[in-house]
Amino acid sequence: MGLSGSALADRIHGGWLGRVAGNMLGKPVERGDHWTRDRIDRYLRRAGALPLTDYLPVLEPPPDPVEFELRPEWQECTRGRIHGSCRDDDVDYSVLGLHLLETHGFGFTTEQVGELWLLCLPYLQTFTAERVAYRNLAAGVKPPLSATLDNPYQEWIGALIRADIHGWVNPGDPRRAAGMARRDAVLSHxxxxxxxxxxxxxxIAAAFTADGPRAAVEEALTPIPPRCRLARVVRRAASLYDAGVSWANALDQLERETVGLPWIHVVPNAAVITTGLLYGAGDFTSTITLTVRGGLDTDSNGATAGSVAGVLCGAEAIPRQWTDPLEDRLRSAVFGFDDARISDLAARTHRLAVAGAQLVAT
Structure with a gap:
């Protein structure tokens, strides 16, 4: 595992805080078909907020309420208005994943993931592939058919946003983390x-022990097929970074190479996440702000990049402008978890990680 005691606890806590903060940063502009990279940066320039170093500011009155229309949740997740995290599916699934592992352990089955969805997750708080799978489960359709029956969203980003917990509880063990994430993902994707x-x-598992984001990105490719489109786009993003191409030009090139895919498809979003991590160079603020400025599914991408960056630096090193407004409180639609303490969720995750390491050792 490579880490133990308070150091591991701090890194896991950093992952939770980073996921919540990154999600909150991206949520006001989560609509990739409208909030393009260019529009996000034009908004930030109007607000005098480039370079971005804090949550999104609000332009009042907005110079163009159509062009710069934020999501309705903006009143809970913009600068100066945050008092604890607002509810979002990107964080609900981390909570549900924690509940899954506490209930069924590391040997959980895909069927048990589905049962927990039906018991603990409101149907109307699911979207795209998850909503289709939920409907299939409620109709008695079992996995893996639950992922394919009437589901046009099988390669969208939903399974990726559920994966963090499997990385947090397997620090330094990317293959084991990937195997657990696969059991979860095939329910819907x-x-x-x-x-x-x-x-x-x-x-996320690699970030606990890797020598920075570039090494973590490389190590994370080992459990997945090297010729799949996702692996190819991650390697492409890394090659552009290695060649010294600028952040903006790298994203331009990746956008050309993924043209035609929906803005919630996993492949172009993995390119944005990878680019944010590499050009953020291990700095928490740079990582999440570059990732969100990269557009597409901004809150999901910000959450995943924030989770990785938070693990890399640990909770204590995350700048206070990101963590203080969260007030250690998390809203959630998962039954029994609303208004949870982020620190408590992190401590419970740490206990699971320690127990998992002991299982491997024996």
Whole structure:
């Protein structure tokens, strides 16, 4: 595992805080077909907020309420208005994943993931592939058919956003993290949708012991098929970074190479996450702000990049402008978890990670 005691606890806590903060940063502009990279930066320039170093500011009155229309939740997740985290599915699934492992252990089955969804997750708080799978489960359809029956979203980003918990509880063990994420993902996804979840879990697990984000990105590719489209786009993003291409030009090139895919598809979003991590160079603020400025599914991408960056630096090193407004409180639609303490969720995750390491040792 490579880490133990308070150091491991701090890194796991950093992952939770980073996920919540990154999600909150991206949520006001989460609509990739409208909030393009160019529009996000034009908004930030109007607000005098480039470079971005804090949560999104609000332009009042907005110079163009149509062009710069924020999501309705902006009143809970913009600068100066945050008092604890607002509810979001990107964090609900981390909470539900923790509950899954506390209930069924590391040997959970895909069927048990589905049962917990039906018991603890409101149907109307699911979206795209998860909503289709939920409907299939409620109709008695079992996995893996639950992922394919009437599901046009099988390779979208939903399984990736559920993967963090499997990385947090397997510090330094990307393959084990990816295997657990796969069991979760196949409930609702196939192909690159599953590989995206495996990659994200492996990326977070690798961040505990890797020598920076570049090494973590490389190590996270080992559990997934090397010729799948997701692996190819991650390697492409890394090659552009290694060649010294600028952040903006790298994203331009990756956008051209993934043209035609929906803005919630896992492949272009993995490119944005990878680019944010590499050009953020291990700095928490740079990582999440570059990732969100990269557009597409901004809150999901900010959450995953924030989780990795938080693990890399640990909770104590995350700048206070990101953590203080969260007030250690987390809103959640998962039954029994609303208004939970982020620190408590992190401590419970740490206990699971320690127990998991003991299982491997024996």
């Amino acid at each position: 196939t192909g690159n949708g599953v590989y995206g979840a495996m990659w994200a879990a492996a990326l």
